[in-house]
Amino acid sequence: MxxxxxxxxxxxxxxxxxxxxxxxxxxxxSMGNVGLALTLAALLALPFFTEGFxxxxxxxxxxxxxxxxxxxxLTGFNGQxxxxxxxxxxxxxxxxxxxxxxxxxxxxxxxxxxxxxxxGFGFLFGFPALRxxxxxxxxxxxxxxxxxxxxxxxxxxxGLTGGVQGIYLFSETFGEPPVPSWAPVxxxxxxxxxxxxxxxVYLVTVAVVVLTYWILTNLVGSRTGRAMMAIRDNPIAxxxxxxxxxxxKTVAFGVSAAVVGVAGGIGAASTKFVAPDSFTFFVSVSFxxxxxxxxxGWLPGALIGGAFIVFVPNYAEEVSKGLSGAFFGIxxxxxxxLAPNGVGGLIRAAADRxxxxxx
Amino acid sequence: xxxxxxxxxxxxxxxxxxxxxTAQTVVGVTDDSIKIGNIMPYSGPASAYGQIGEAMSxxxxxxxxxxxxxxxxxxxxxxxxxxxPPRTVEQARKLVERDExxxxxxxxxxxxxxxxxxxxxxxxxxxxxxxxGASKWGQPEEYPWTMGWQPDYATEAKIYAQYxxxxxxxxxxxxxxxxxxxxxxxxxxxxxxxxxxADELIVSERPYEVADPTVDSQVISLADSDANVFFNITTxxxxxxxxxxxxxxxxxxxxxxxxxxSSVGSVLKPAGLEASMGLIxxxxxxxxxxxxxxxxxxxxxxxxxxxxxxxxxxxxxxFPVQGYSESATLIxxxxxxxxxxxxxxxxxxxxxxxxxxxxMTLPGVELNTSxxxxxxxxxxxxxxxxxxxxxxxxxxISSE
Numbered sequence: 001m002x003x004x005x006x007x008x009x010x011x012x013x014x015x016x017x018x019x020x021x022x023x024x025x026x027x028x029x030s031m032g033n034v035g036l037a038l039t040l041a042a043l044l045a046l047p048f049f050t051e052g053f054x055x056x057x058x059x060x061x062x063x064x065x066x067x068x069x070x071x072x073x074l075t076g077f078n079g080q081x082x083x084x085x086x087x088x089x090x091x092x093x094x095x096x097x098x099x100x101x102x103x104x105x106x107x108x109x110x111x112x113x114x115x116x117x118x119x120g121f122g123f124l125f126g127f128p129a130l131r132x133x134x135x136x137x138x139x140x141x142x143x144x145x146x147x148x149x150x151x152x153x154x155x156x157x158x159g160l161t162g163g164v165q166g167i168y169l170f171s172e173t174f175g176e177p178p179v180p181s182w183a184p185v186x187x188x189x190x191x192x193x194x195x196x197x198x199x200x201v202y203l204v205t206v207a208v209v210v211l212t213y214w215i216l217t218n219l220v221g222s223r224t225g226r227a228m229m230a231i232r233d234n235p236i237a238x239x240x241x242x243x244x245x246x247x248x249k250t251v252a253f254g255v256s257a258a259v260v261g262v263a264g265g266i267g268a269a270s271t272k273f274v275a276p277d278s279f280t281f282f283v284s285v286s287f288x289x290x291x292x293x294x295x296x297g298w299l300p301g302a303l304i305g306g307a308f309i310v311f312v313p314n315y316a317e318e319v320s321k322g323l324s325g326a327f328f329g330i331x332x333x334x335x336x337x338l339a340p341n342g343v344g345g346l347i348r349a350a351a352d353r354x355x356x357x358x359x
Numbered sequence: 360x361x362x363x364x365x366x367x368x369x370x371x372x373x374x375x376x377x378x379x380x381t382a383q384t385v386v387g388v389t390d391d392s393i394k395i396g397n398i399m400p401y402s403g404p405a406s407a408y409g410q411i412g413e414a415m416s417x418x419x420x421x422x423x424x425x426x427x428x429x430x431x432x433x434x435x436x437x438x439x440x441x442x443x444p445p446r447t448v449e450q451a452r453k454l455v456e457r458d459e460x461x462x463x464x465x466x467x468x469x470x471x472x473x474x475x476x477x478x479x480x481x482x483x484x485x486x487x488x489x490x491x492g493a494s495k496w497g498q499p500e501e502y503p504w505t506m507g508w509q510p511d512y513a514t515e516a517k518i519y520a521q522y523x524x525x526x527x528x529x530x531x532x533x534x535x536x537x538x539x540x541x542x543x544x545x546x547x548x549x550x551x552x553x554x555x556x557a558d559e560l561i562v563s564e565r566p567y568e569v570a571d572p573t574v575d576s577q578v579i580s581l582a583d584s585d586a587n588v589f590f591n592i593t594t595x596x597x598x599x600x601x602x603x604x605x606x607x608x609x610x611x612x613x614x615x616x617x618x619x620x621s622s623v624g625s626v627l628k629p630a631g632l633e634a635s636m637g638l639i640x641x642x643x644x645x646x647x648x649x650x651x652x653x654x655x656x657x658x659x660x661x662x663x664x665x666x667x668x669x670x671x672x673x674x675x676x677x678f679p680v681q682g683y684s685e686s687a688t689l690i691x692x693x694x695x696x697x698x699x700x701x702x703x704x705x706x707x708x709x710x711x712x713x714x715x716x717x718x719m720t721l722p723g724v725e726l727n728t729s730x731x732x733x734x735x736x737x738x739x740x741x742x743x744x745x746x747x748x749x750x751x752x753x754x755x756i757s758s759e
Contacts, residue, residue: 051456051457052452052456053452053453053456053457056449056452056456057449060449150568150569153539153568153569154568155538163539163540164470164539164540164541165473165540166444166470166473168476168477174477174480174481176481194481194482267445271444271445271448271474272448272477272478273444273448273473273474273477275444275470275473275474277442277443277444277470277471278443278444278445278470278474280443282403282441282443317401317438317439321401321437321439322401322402322409324401324402324439325402325403325441
């Protein structure tokens with residue numbers, strides 16, 4: 001456990017990291033804050049100006065954004081690689097689906113459970129992960145991602161998971177998430193009963209994005225966060241300064257998994273159907289793509305990463321149906337080539353330039 | 360509060376005003392066009408099936424070049440889901456809510472179509488002739504807006520059961536099946552087909568998981584059970600393994616292979632053509648490589664279609680055959696619907712096929728549906744593998 005002495009040491013250890021992280025008390029932050037406020041306002045205003053399908057798409061974007069923030073904590077701030085976060089996404093999704101269908105829960109009430117269960121799984125997986133670094137950890141987590149869909153199909157679990165058939169959510173209302181009576185979604189947005197469910201899930205998702213962002217920025221800025229970054233930047237130095245590497249690494253894994261699990265829960269509610277085939281290895285890869293595109297170690301980049309994984313494949317499909325994968329690849333390569341530090345890197349470079357000019 | 364009450368009242372008023380219109384919903388249709396949606400795995404692991412969608416697009420172009428359907432041009436909007444169920448949901452919502460298609464046709468795959476099954480029924484959008492053989496697509500009472508097309512797995516299995524009852528004395532049946540909804544669909548139908556005799560005749564049932572590396576041990580144990588009939592409910596990779604293993608250990612039962620794995624190229628060749636001799640399966644489409652259809656007028660027409668409208672297509676594959684045949688079925692339904700292209704009438708016409716002959720299905724196959732029968736093709740013909748091709752025998756067997 002960390003003592004107060006540990007903390008000050010950890011702070012010192014994290015000094016080099018502060019260069020590429022949006023740290024508080026810099027003039028950039030006020031600019032950043034304005035940006036965040038504007039983004040939030042835009043997200044809240046969006047349902048008034050668009051139709052159900054776009055709201056649904058934006059729910060997907062934000063769901064990915066939450067998952068990417070979770071992965072960012074692990075990879076961007078703690079330096080552990082994971083190709084297996086799709087597994088936690090699946091566990092979160094199934095938690096929500098099972099509780100809604102068999103436990104009679106409202107979808108909102110299932111999210112804390114998704115977080116808790118995924119924290120448990122993530123924390124436990126963090127232990128074997130302690131012995132693995134870099135590329136070996138990537139392989140171990142890869143195995144997790146590949147195994148999960150198959151485990152979900154296993155017959156002993158079938159009573160719970162529905163096996164290959166999966167689970168339809170919200171059977172009682174035939175597939176539309178019921179809106180709680182205290183949330184007058186239908187009258188506020190003037191939508192029909194079909195869309196009300198979509199809008200409700202969207203609003204919950206926006207709230208989750210805000211909450212996750214708030215928790216993670218505070219975590220990253222705290223003693224714990226600095227210890228995590230110290231381990232990322234120089235594990236030996238961090239250890240020799242008394243940072244309990246095992247503890248912080250497993251906690252980072254657990255929190256990261258919990259966040260991804262909540263994203264999985266929202267994903268289940270907006271797709272309204274979970275099945276093992278929905279959680280192939282591809283899900284984990286798209287989180288990684290979103291993370292790199294948005295910017296590793298920069299939390300707001302998750303929104304851009306999420307938008308990238310949702311909209312670019314659609315755009316690629318419009319360019320060429322048969323070669324949509326190839327075009328997606330081209331966009332991705334262009335992206336990495338033009339913005340090697342992700343969109344986050346581009347924005348920070350631009351902000352730096354503006355600041356220098358105004359100085 | 361008053362504002363809220365006002366909007367509530369307003370929306371209620373709108374709902375009342377809209378009520379007569381919901382009785383007959385016409386969406387995606389103008390005086391000179393019909394918009395039709397489709398979702399296919401053009402990318403991803405199942406992309407080979409994308410040929411079905413490409414063939415359908417080509418067919419619609421041909422229909423348009425010939426003046427469309429009752430003077431209306433078909434606007435065929437086909438999206439890629441990469442065989443990922445969440446993406447199928449997104450594409451289906453895009454088709455229904457943004458593109459506002461009149462109907463969705465021939466979505467491919469069981470997990471993907473399952474993901475939108477509820478959605479289209481809640482929105483009352485026809486989802487016609489889905490390209491999957493699960494038996495759950497024929498539940499008009501619970502899901503009145505979804506309809507299958509090809510023979511469902513349970514029907515096919517019943518036909519094998521009937522064949523055994525009629526032709527094998529003293530049958531002792533061993534079954535190998537994939538432990539999922541597809542395998543169980545077959546198994547359930549098979550037992551239903553055997554009726555009271557099921558318990559007596561089936562001497563061994565061995566499941567396997569898709570994750571298993573091989574089915575060798577299952578095949579050995581089935582052979583040990585002294586079964587003289589082997590019902591092989593497996594997907595291509597496992598089918599090839601089972602055929603090979605049975606041959607290696609010298610087990611020579613009457614071997615029934617499900618249609619899913621009847622491909623000569625991807626199953627029988629890897630298993631060994633010698634080892635595959637005598638296999639029996641059920642078919643419902645003309646195999647384009649089968650020389651006996653070379654002069655069949657429908658085959659000639661199909662060849663001409665492929666040459667002119669889909670020259671990139673693989674003429675040895677059954678996928679373009681299926682796309683062609685499904686398209687013809689859809690166009691037939693639209694023609695029958697005439698000028699009343701409301702979703703209700705399209706669905707009613709689809710549920711009222713009387714002996715329609717879809718081109719390139721086996722001669723004698725007819726499509727029949729009714730408001731209580733949402734399985735269009737329920738007839739197949741058995742065929743036996745001769746060492747280089749499937750040879751049809753017996754009559755078309757129907758379980759209508």
